Amino acid sequence: MGTAAEVLKDFKGFNMKNIPTEELLSPGHRACQGCVEILGLRLALKAIGKDVIVASATGCMEIVTSPFPQTAWRVPWIHVAFENAAAVISGVEAAYKALIRKGKIEDKKVVFLAYGGDGGTADIGLQALSGALERGHDFVYLCLDNEAYMNTGIQRSSSTPYGAMTTTSPPGKKSIGQSTWKKNLPAIVAAHGIPYVATASPAYPVDLMNKVKKAATVPGPAYVHIYSTCPTGWRHDSSIAIEVAKMAVATNVFPLYEVIDGEWKLSRKNPKPKPVREYLKMQRRFRHLTDDEIAKIQARVDAEWKTLLERCGESPEAAKDKDE
Amino acid sequence: MAELRSGRPLLLQGNEAIVEGALAAGCRFFAGYPITPATEISEMMAYRLPAVGGTYIQMEDEIASLGAVIGASLAGAKSMTATSGPGFSLMQENIGFACIAEVPCVIVNVMRGGPSTGLPTKPSQGDVMQARWGTHGDHPIIVLSVSTTRECFDITVKAFNLSEKYRTPVILLSDEVVAHTREKIQLPHPEEIEVIDRIKPNMPPEWYIPYEDNTRGVPPMAVFGDGYRYHVTGLVHDVRGFPTERADEIKAFLTRIHRKIYQNYFDIIMTEEEHVDDAEVIVITYGAVARSAKRAVREARKRGVKAGMIKLITLWPFPRQALEPHLKRVRAVLVPEMNFGQVSREVKRINQGMTRIEKMNRIDGQLITPDEILTRLLKL
Numbered sequence: 001m002g003t004a005a006e007v008l009k010d011f012k013g014f015n016m017k018n019i020p021t022e023e024l025l026s027p028g029h030r031a032c033q034g035c036v037e038i039l040g041l042r043l044a045l046k047a048i049g050k051d052v053i054v055a056s057a058t059g060c061m062e063i064v065t066s067p068f069p070q071t072a073w074r075v076p077w078i079h080v081a082f083e084n085a086a087a088v089i090s091g092v093e094a095a096y097k098a099l100i101r102k103g104k105i106e107d108k109k110v111v112f113l114a115y116g117g118d119g120g121t122a123d124i125g126l127q128a129l130s131g132a133l134e135r136g137h138d139f140v141y142l143c144l145d146n147e148a149y150m151n152t153g154i155q156r157s158s159s160t161p162y163g164a165m166t167t168t169s170p171p172g173k174k175s176i177g178q179s180t181w182k183k184n185l186p187a188i189v190a191a192h193g194i195p196y197v198a199t200a201s202p203a204y205p206v207d208l209m210n211k212v213k214k215a216a217t218v219p220g221p222a223y224v225h226i227y228s229t230c231p232t233g234w235r236h237d238s239s240i241a242i243e244v245a246k247m248a249v250a251t252n253v254f255p256l257y258e259v260i261d262g263e264w265k266l267s268r269k270n271p272k273p274k275p276v277r278e279y280l281k282m283q284r285r286f287r288h289l290t291d292d293e294i295a296k297i298q299a300r301v302d303a304e305w306k307t308l309l310e311r312c313g314e315s316p317e318a319a320k321d322k323d324e
Numbered sequence: 325m326a327e328l329r330s331g332r333p334l335l336l337q338g339n340e341a342i343v344e345g346a347l348a349a350g351c352r353f354f355a356g357y358p359i360t361p362a363t364e365i366s367e368m369m370a371y372r373l374p375a376v377g378g379t380y381i382q383m384e385d386e387i388a389s390l391g392a393v394i395g396a397s398l399a400g401a402k403s404m405t406a407t408s409g410p411g412f413s414l415m416q417e418n419i420g421f422a423c424i425a426e427v428p429c430v431i432v433n434v435m436r437g438g439p440s441t442g443l444p445t446k447p448s449q450g451d452v453m454q455a456r457w458g459t460h461g462d463h464p465i466i467v468l469s470v471s472t473t474r475e476c477f478d479i480t481v482k483a484f485n486l487s488e489k490y491r492t493p494v495i496l497l498s499d500e501v502v503a504h505t506r507e508k509i510q511l512p513h514p515e516e517i518e519v520i521d522r523i524k525p526n527m528p529p530e531w532y533i534p535y536e537d538n539t540r541g542v543p544p545m546a547v548f549g550d551g552y553r554y555h556v557t558g559l560v561h562d563v564r565g566f567p568t569e570r571a572d573e574i575k576a577f578l579t580r581i582h583r584k585i586y587q588n589y590f591d592i593i594m595t596e597e598e599h600v601d602d603a604e605v606i607v608i609t610y611g612a613v614a615r616s617a618k619r620a621v622r623e624a625r626k627r628g629v630k631a632g633m634i635k636l637i638t639l640w641p642f643p644r645q646a647l648e649p650h651l652k653r654v655r656a657v658l659v660p661e662m663n664f665g666q667v668s669r670e671v672k673r674i675n676q677g678m679t680r681i682e683k684m685n686r687i688d689g690q691l692i693t694p695d696e697i698l699t700r701l702l703k704l
Contacts, residue, residue: 083414153363168370
């Protein structure tokens with residue numbers, strides 16, 4: 001049993017009845033209607049509790065929670081540059097440990113949390129994140145993945161899925177939209193061999209909160225990749241944001257899993273996956289896709305699901321049997 | 325949409341006019357990263373470049389953006405990137421590389437309030453000194469500024485021309501006001517636009533010495549894959565491109581890359597004068613503030629004050645020769661800027677006690693208004 005598994009042996013999770021009512025990210029912020037990103041962040045903070053120091057990369061969440069003269073944050077919060085949330089939280093954590101060691105402050109078991117969007121994590125912030133993971137700081141990193149640079153007006157990122165329309169991947173006669181496949185960031189992070197990696201979706205709030213709590217509990221670096229539907233950028237009605245998020249899991253576009261001490265574990269087995277088309281057709285960013293392109297995306301999703309099942313030590317048939 | 329949109333009048337914002345200018349100048353490669361208030365340049369490039377056979381790439385950050393631009397330029401394409409303050413800071417190392425390796429490229433910086441994340445949606449002129457000295461070490465650089473939509477077009481073309489002619493990065497400073505102001509603009513026909521391309525080697529490959537001095541100080545530039553042996557490095561190098569630590573070679577190299585800019589000073593310097601001939605007081609201005617200054621000068625004239633204005637288009641090398649004759653003559657000079665005084669400091673430096681220099685600054689993210697300038701002008 002690895003260190004993380006050892007610590008999580010007696011892990012007590014949340015259920016719908018004992019979700020904390022305290023709002024550490026207060027209402028009244030300026031997120032768009034139907035923003036699932038802020039929902040994920042809010043649930044994550046509930047899971048961690050008030051003993052937390054937060055470093056925020058530049059992005060939507062930074063902008064909407066901190067317009068002068070207001071702040072939505074009821075915990076210590078620092079906004080840093082676009083690329084260095086993980087580097088700054090490294091410094092906070094290292095200094096905090098040093099001060100405890102010297103007896104200058106009392107050890108309150110503070111959780112160090114850094115978060116960024118997909119651009120701030122998978123693109124410009126990847127170097128800082130990789131460095132912090134490698135050095136082994138005891139911190140939690142949340143990637144709030146809304147699959148493009150929404151703050152500056154919907155530009156593609158390396159986390160934008162194939163075929164999606166953004167302002168810098170406009171579809172047309174000579175372009176399919178985004179022409180590359182989504183970067184598999186959780187797998188890249190897992191390759192650092194850190195104790196805890198997970199993917200989560202605010203459509204499954206208890207699962208998300210448990211994962212964030214586990215991430216905060218394990219010693220060393222932990223990473224949670226949170227799927228964050230964005231009605232503004234994905235061009236769907238804000239009332240169906242959670243349905244879109246659920247559909248992403250149901251179609252295996254965004255599978256939920258954990259990697260504890262390098263062991264991969266599916267959080268939701270999906271014996272009867274829905275066709276990807278149903279997910280794509282909910283969003284206008286995909287409306288230009290032809291049947292051929294949808295088939296291509298379906299094949300890719302199937303292949304990635306198969307790889308994931310193999311990593312989790314499950315054969316596609318076995319997964320089916322167990323659930324049925 | 326594919327062809328250049330010359331002929332009929334258009335309603336464009338500054339950022340869009342920069343894209344049109346770049347395409348007209350022959351820019352066929354753009355690598356960028358989203359940042360307010362420069363994002364529209366990326367968006368337009370993503371839309372327009374594929375249609376003219378060019379390439380748009382969105383990179384993972386601004387370091388990579390300028391890296392890709394340098395690579396594309398070495399491969400023979402006229403290349404550009406666009407950013408704002410924080411991204412411009414990240415580009416500084418590569419700007420130095422482009423200077424020492426003599427790679428032509430255009431870097432647009434749509435200035436916003438700083439430092440750091442600063443004021444993403446507000447204008448500023450706080451990057452004038454950074455554009456000159458942001459990258460480390462003594463280096464030559466050309467920095468141009470724009471104040472109208474039409475200038476965004478013309479000066480972008482000029483930026484590419486200077487960059488190709490002198491094998492140097494050219495920085496184009498715009499600001500949030502110019503970037504997002506929509507104006508009617510009639511683009512010139514392609515044949516009316518002067519486009520300069522870099523000089524390629526015409527000798528046999530075995531005779532090519534990539535960094536050999538000549539009267540212009542600008543050696544011909546081979547394209548990767550043309551068959552010319554060509555070593556590119558960020559280390560100080562000898563005429564063949566190989567790293568050197570010999571004092572005579574180091575001095576010769578650094579002198580040459582400075583000389584190629586300064587000996588062509590009058591080709592690079594651009595200023596615009598208005599009512600200066602009989603002026604007793606003048607406003608020295610650039611960027612969006614020049615628009616306010618123009619109005620203020622006209623109003624001052626109506627009230628009997630002999631006011632004039634010199635708009636700086638070239639900021640670096642600093643247009644000393646264009647200003648000195650006026651400094652000798654006028655009673656006072658006003659330098660309004662959206663910073664704590666970056667160009668005014670340079671004007672004071674060249675003034676040497678010839679006249680009185682007054683600065684006028686706003687650092688609150690607001691454009692300086694014509695009224696404010698007029699009030700100061702009347703008191704000068």
